[in-house]
Amino acid sequence: MKRLKHLLPPDHHLKREERFRALGDDGMQQLIAKCEKLGIPYDFLVVGDIFDSDRADYENTLMQAHATPARRLKARQDHSVLKSASALIAFLKEERAFFDTLGEDLERRTAAYRRRYIDPWLTRKAVRLPRHRPNEPWLKGWILAMAKQMRQRGTSLKTIIREIPVVLALAGHGDLVTPDKVRHIIRQARRDDPDFAALFAPLGGGTPPVRSK
Secondary structure (H helix, E strand, O other): OHHHOOOOOOOHHHHHHHHHHHHHHHHHHHHHHHHHHHOOOOHHHHOOHHHHHHHHHHHHHHHHOOOOHHHHHHHHHHHHHHHHOHHHHHHHHHOHHHHOOHHHHHHHHHHHHHHHHHHHHHOOOOOOOOOOOOOOHHHHHHHHHHHHHHHHOOOOHHHHHHHHHHHHHHOOOOOOOOHHHHHHHHHHHHHHOHHHHHOOOOOOOOOOOOOOO
């Protein structure tokens, strides 16, 4: 299914950390300076899980709509396996002096696996969704929040449309965000929200018309 093509992988947070390490100290300082200049909240970059939870909730809803009998069976089997592992995790945590953080790490990773690959398939909630994945409703609010803060700093619309996908790619969501999508979301908000549209009004007053794409 197209709408299940881009699920957030379990090791998503590790890949995000690798991206930042690859920048090096100088690269990070340049990134911080760039964020400050453009009005991009630095937390949006380094605390990427502020996006992750919203995306995970939406993807769980997508998966609930495709909970086939085979997937439900696999989820029940996985649930049984992880439940039997609880004693081992407790042992590793108790013997932390020898195993270090292995118990905590395993507990955290199995919890993430359960939330992503078990819980959504076991829910009985019926969900109706479109056949594809067109809108990413969780993403719209974040894009508009960034656009608003950047515009209040005086950043041009062209730069906002170019840089928001860069921010979201660094945070690990570049598979879902393009300049065209950002442009469309901002255009729609300017059409529907006079206060938001006023942020982009030219000097001298008046809100420019927003044409449909």
